[in-house]
Amino acid sequence: MRREVVVSLLVLCFIGSDVVQKGEGIWLNVPPSKNKCVSEEIQNNVVVLADYVVVYDDPAHVTPTISVKVTSPYGNDLHHKENATHGQFAFTAHEAGNYLACFWVDGSNPGGGDVSVNLEWRTGIAAKDWESVARKEKIEGVELELRKLEGAVEAIHENLLYLRTREAEMRTVSETTNGRVAWWSIMSLGVCIVVSALQLWHLKRFFQKKKLI
Structure with missing residues (x-):
């Protein structure tokens, strides 16, 4: 019986670790004269962590540089960096809605073509530093995996509550x-x-004056 319980816990930990460690890796080809943006709908109090790097394989030229700007749903700047070949931004969402990250090529682009940017975007439980948690609380192995699974369950529950609120x-x-359409139709x-x-009344008076009726 104990062996079956341990096996079940290990299976759950394995599934939970896959959910927790899941991140979103994006490969962007940024044109020389246009912006390339990505967005994600994020709810309140969610941690966001992202790393970006310019991928350039031509050793004969200097690596192109890009500018990055991250804005909240209400237009607040969360991250802005220019002349960068790599970087990182992290924030906690205080506004529910679509968060936008835009990339564009600045003046330094020797090749003149599209610039490839690798973006790794992690939110919620996937952005948590579990190594620091393990060192701080002195946990490891199955206990650490159970903690990750617990965090994943809490994140799923919060997402369900958020979706329920949005549905309402x-x-x-x-x-x-x-209701407005119904009133408009009635009006x-x-x-x-x-x-x-009024048209009938006007026509009736007109015909009466002409003594046609």
Whole structure:
């Protein structure tokens, strides 16, 4: 019985570690005269950690440099760096919505073509430094994996609550829109009826003056 429990825990830890360590690696080809942006919808109080680096394999030329700007859903600057070949940005989301990271090539681009940028974007539990947690709390092995699994479960629960809140907001907006459309339809029908009645009244008076009726 104990052996089965241990095996089950190890399976759960393995699955949990896959979920926790999952990050989003993005490969961008930035044109010389255009911006290339990526965005992600993030809820409140979520930690975001990202690393970016210019990938350039031509040793005969100097590595091109890029500029990076990260903004919140309300347009606040969270990270801005120029003339960079690599860098990192980290922040805690205080606004729910789409966070935007834009990259563009600045003046230093000897090759003149597209610049390749590798971006590793991690959010929530995937951005947590588990090595520091393990050293601080002196945990390792199965206990550490269980802690990661617990963090993954909490993150999933928070995401479900966030989706539930968004669904309620969308339902409220939909009901409000349906109500406005219904009132608009009723008003339009009423205006059409009034206009038709006025037209009939005007035509009746016109024919009476002409003594046609």
